[in-house]
Amino acid sequence: MEERKFTLLSAELRCPACQAEDAFTLFGRTEKIPYFGEVMETMLQCKNCGLRSSDIMCLEQKEPTRYKYKVSNPQDLFIKVVRSSTGVIKIPELGITITPGPQAEGYISNIEGVLERVADVVKMTIKWADTTDQKRKGEEVLNLIKLAKDGQTSLTLIIEDPFGNSAIVSENEAKIEKKRLSFSEIEQYRMPQTLR
Ligand SMILES: [Zn+2]
Incomplete structure (x- = not known):
């Protein structure tokens, strides 16, 4: 920064x-x-x-929004991401959801930066894992992130923000799926930051 x-x-x-x-x-x-x-x-x-x-x-009034972006080639890594402390990050292919909590930080980065931060969280969970099964699952996730960065596999990055402060931003808006969050979708985010 x-x-x-x-x-x-x-x-x-x-x-x-x-x-x-x-x-x-x-x-x-x-x-x-x-x-x-x-x-x-x-x-x-x-x-x-x-x-x-x-x-x-x-600084502008925003709606609760879900952004969805298919990361399928290395060029996608440069797509800009705004992640507020209220933004939830989901990557279904990795089985990962990172919900915000008191320690959550906001940042402006790109998809590569988000993947690196997710990898850091996974490395922490491997370090503190109780079972070899959990460790192995973590290693698999790290490997998938590496493959995605090399363009050898595709991932879906989803960012949901009940306050609308987060976004995936590209001039090629056709690649970004944008949807207003429903009330029940907003309600589920009353929990501390965890990796599920
Ligand atoms: Zn102090």
């Missing part, structure tokens, strides 16, 4: 994590994302406990 582009929004606040006075700083920057809208990227950090977090918020 290019920190120098951020401007100071607020400083010398009390840190919500360590409670240190005057240690907490909030930075922000706005970016106009073609085919989506203007977003505010925020970053907060505590100089006492080292807490760092970032998030994305769309």
Whole structure:
């Protein structure tokens, strides 16, 4: 993340994590994302406990939306992704759903970046897995991610955001399936961040 582009929004606040006075700083920057809208990227950090977090918020009113994109060749890896801390990531072929929780971070990246972050989560679950079966399943997922990045298998990236702050963005809008989320679909996201 290019920190120098951020401007100071607020400083010398009390840190919500360590409670240190005057240690907490909030930075922000706005970016106009073609085919989506203007977003505010925020970053907060505590100089006492080292807490760092970032998030994305769309500055325009958005509907709860599901974006779906078939990743079938290496060119697709460059498709832009806006993932807010409220965005749910699903990759059905990998059996993966990442729902947001208090630790969720927002970011602007591309499909390759999202796959790398998913791989990091899978590596963590392999590390903490109780059974060799779970470890093997994790290794299979990592292998599929690698194959998809090489264009040897296809994956479907789905991002659902009940607040509409997340998106898959491309000038070739025909490749992106976009749908408004129903009330029952929004309701199911009242749970902590987990890998299911
Ligand atoms: Zn702190």
